[in-house]
Structure formats: structure tokens, C-alpha cells
Amino acid sequence: MIGAHSADQVRAAERPALDAGMGAELMRRASYGLALTITRELRARRGRVYGARVTGLIGKGNNGGDGLWALAFLARRGVAVTAVLVDTTAHAEGLAALLAAGGRAVRLAPDGSVPGGSTDDGAARLPLCTLTEARDECVRADVLIDAILGTGARGGLRGAAAGLVELLLRERSEGRGLPHVVACDIPSGVDPTTGEVTGPVLPVESTVTFAAAKTGLFLPPGAASAGRVEVIPIGVEDRLGEPVVRRMGAEDVSRLLPRPAAEGHKYTRGVLGVVAGSEEYPGAALLACAGALSAGAGMVRYFGPPSVAALINAALPEVVCHTGPELQGRVQAWVLGSGVSGEEQLDRCRQALSLGQPAVVDAGALDLVGERAVDRPELILTPHAGELARLLTRLGTECDRAEVEATAGASLREAVRLTGTTILLKGPHTLCHEPGGILFSQADGTPWLATAGSGDVLAGVLGALLAQGGVAPSSVGEMGDAGHWAATAALAAAVHGRAGRIASGEADGGRGHPISARDIAHAVRFVWDAP
């Protein structure tokens, strides 16, 4: 389990060490960790470190200081290093260390073209460079370090730094390659706590972050720019407190997946009721049932119109179908709403919701939430960003899809607060949150999962996990205040993502190939014995 902490939590953890005069030592540990990661990268890319070229984009705060010290370490290993200062000042000791180690430093002219601007430290004596000269310096490098803004960032990149990043983004979008980019602590321009992005951000291949992963590295949209996240301990970790965002890793998934007891039978394994599909969208019902069977439900009961039941019976004879208007038979959990349209199916959803059992509330059934005040964390809503925007708007917080995508963490928290339910917000990063709990962020999948019906499979998987009891309470306890429902939702997202990677061939190290929702449903079962 990886935990992420807010910038405030990390600052508070560092405070006693800073007060004790250990600031320089913390920076030495951080920048040495960054330099080591870069030497590993250089060795992997070029076979050796000596003679490589590394450029750092350096801001005026301590983040820039880390970058300068890392460049100084690299210079001593025989790397040709260049610091491009994007501000008029820089971390004085870091700059002195870089120059003493034989590194080169230039300063971006304040307006990107004309020399000028006053400075109050060693940066004043540095040669000035234009935006295009700085860009060329970056492009020439084997590795580029982004050390412009870290946890002290307020808002996005501005001025010449923003201009330079925009130029680099243009290089990339026009197909001219950029070097491997490593972010120091956080990609500059991403809010370290919320993951929100204002202004340009250079997406990086990896982020080397200090003391703890910052929550902004796990929350979209910023998380999409962070690449692989590596945490370097700097000796303040004991004081961090509980993480506010968590991510399950492979070991957690393997440990938390429900497995049948030796003496179990189909009813003890868990029965799932599915109210999904309609004459208009019959396939959604089939995919939800297929996902559920593949995720280990002891039995699946389907409730819906005869034409859909016939389709399910033909493709999945394991499913027990009921076509009457009233629900019947005992179940432990529900999947409600995938592909549902029309009053008859909505009425079945309402009946199921009134039973007080755990339920996945998807697609069409999302419109039923808010009809009455709820305080029901056992209802797990599974909207994508567009559906969450609609739900929020209906509950009085007007917004559109783009706004939800730009403020995913905050929008999710607001929707959980307004509905009193647990919510799984779908997307490249899947966020899960329940009232009073922490937030989970899973990124186990592949863009090949973005295919019609993929969400119906996820609903079935989550329903099956709920029917099997979800994440065991003892395991939830180990996660602090994680919350049973959000943890179960995160587990489902992790299973779905891994199934996508298995189905697309990426889990075997392949480049990946197209998949359909049925392929995902089929692959779900193999997550149980994946390494």
C-alpha cells in the first residue's frame, strides 16, 4: 500500500528538523537521492554515466536548490551538467556547489529574449540565454531535471518558465523528441496537494519525491503528468501521520482478493443481484453479469425484461434470470443501473435500493440518487466525470465534465458529502472515497480499457466483490481510517485495471493490443493468480 501526504503534512513533518538546523542535511539527502536515480537512468540508457549530459530547469526556491545539488553530484561523476535558472535568483549554496563541481549555469532572460533584470545573489553574474537557447540546451540533454517548483508552488508556472515549458511541449507535440524528464519532488505546475493544474506542465517519465508521495501525484489531472513515482526517505517519515490518499499495490490486491473457504458453498460465497440492461441496451446486462461471474460471485441473479434474460441465458447459462416485476430470491449485494432505461427497470432498481443492502449504483440508476436524503456508504456510485458533473448539478453544485476533470479530488469529495454515499470516479486514474474515509487512487489499467462496455464489466466486478463480503474488516483496520466501502471499490478498480492489462497483452510485457469489454470480463479471473 502506498500512502500519499499533503504538502502541509510534509512541511509539518520537516519543521522540527528545520528548526534544529538540519535543513541543509535534508536537502543533501533529497538531492543525493535524485542524483542516484538519474545515474541509474543514465546507465540504463547509455551503459555508463561518465560523459552523459544532464540539464536542470531551476526555480528560485528549495526545489531549485535540490536540482542544483543533484547537478553538482552528477558533475562529480563526470556528467556534463547545465543549470538553466528560470528566475532572477537561485538557491545560493546550491548554485555555489554546482559551479565548484565544474557545472555550467545560465540564466533565462526575464522576458525570454532580452538581457536584463536585477538579482541579489550569484545568479547575477551568470550569462543570460534566450528561450530558444534554453530549449536547445534542454533538447540536447540525455536527462532533463524539472526543478522549477515543488511544495512551495502557488498556482502554475508563470513568465519565462512558462514560456520555456510551452516551447518544450511544442517540440514534443511536433514529434521532435525530448530527453527523458525527471521531476524533482513534483512536476512543476501541478498543485502538490490537489493535483490541479494551472498553466503549462511538462509531463515527466518519473518523479523523484521526498519524504512521502505528495497527494497531487496521485490525483488527476496532475497525476497524469507524474510518470513513475519514486519516494526518497529523508528522515522525517515518522512524523508524517496518516496518509490522506492511498494506492493499493500488487501485494495488497493479491492479499485482499476474496478466496472461497474450504467448506464454502455457492450461497456462502455470495449471491449478486443484477438489475441492468434494457431492450435498448441489452449488452450492458450481459457484460455486468460476465464481469461478476469472472470475479467469483457464488451465483448471479438477473432481473429484467424477457428479451434481455433470453440473451443472457444463451451466452451465460450460469446466470439465474427473473423476468417478473417484483424482485425475488435472496442476494447479498446488487448491481443497479448499467444500461438501464425505461420505468420498468428503474422501478426494479428502486425496489433494490429500498432493501438497504450494499449496491453498485451505475449509469441509469445514478438518477435515483438524491431522490431522498441518504446516508448510505454501502451504496457505491460509479460515475465517470460526465456523470459526476450531472449528479453534482442536480444536487445544486452546477458544473460540467471539464470542471470535474480539472478538480477531480475536490469534486469527488463534494459529491460524497452531498450524497452520503461512497463514490468510485472512473477515468485513467480511478478515485474512490466514502464519507469520513480517506481517498484511494488506482492507476492499474491501460488506455485500452477505454472501450464501450468496460464500465459495465467494472460494475459487475465490484458487485461480485461486495457479494463476497468485500475487503475483510481486519484488512481495513490495517489501513487506518481507510473505510471498508472505498477499499472494496479500490480493489475492484485494481482488478479491472489489471484485467485490462492481461487482456491487452501488456501484463506479459507486450506493447498492448485492442480489447473489447468481453475480453476484459474474461481476463478478470486471471487477476486472482497473477504474480
Ligand SMILES: NC(=O)C1=CN([C@@H]2O[C@H](COP(=O)(O)OP(=O)(O)OC[C@H]3O[C@@H](n4cnc5c(N)ncnc54)[C@H](OP(=O)(O)O)[C@@H]3O)[C@@H](O)[C@H]2O)[C@@H](O)CC1
Ligand atoms: N523544506 C525542507 O526541509 C526540504 C525541502 N525540499 C525541497 O524544497 C521544496 C520546497 O521548497 P520551497 O518551499 O522553497 O518552495 P519551491 O517549491 O522551491 O518554490 C517556491 C518558490 O517559488 C516561488 N513560486 C511559488 N509559486 C510560483 C509560481 N507559480 N511561479 C513562479 N514562482 C513561484 C516562490 O516565490 P514567491 O512567489 O513567494 O516570491 C518561492 O520562492 C520541495 O519541493 C523539495 O524539493 C527538500 O530539499 C527536502 C527538504
Ligand SMILES: Nc1ncnc2c1ncn2[C@@H]1O[C@H](COP(=O)(O)OP(=O)(O)O)[C@@H](O)[C@H]1O
Ligand atoms: N485512459 C484510460 N486509462 C485507463 N483506464 C481507463 C481509461 N479510460 C477509461 N478507463 C477505464 O475504463 C472504464 C470506462 O468506463 P465507462 O466510462 O463507464 O465506459 P462505458 O460506459 O463505455 O462502459 C472505467 O473503468 C475507466 O476507469
Ligand SMILES: [K+]
Ligand atoms: K519540480
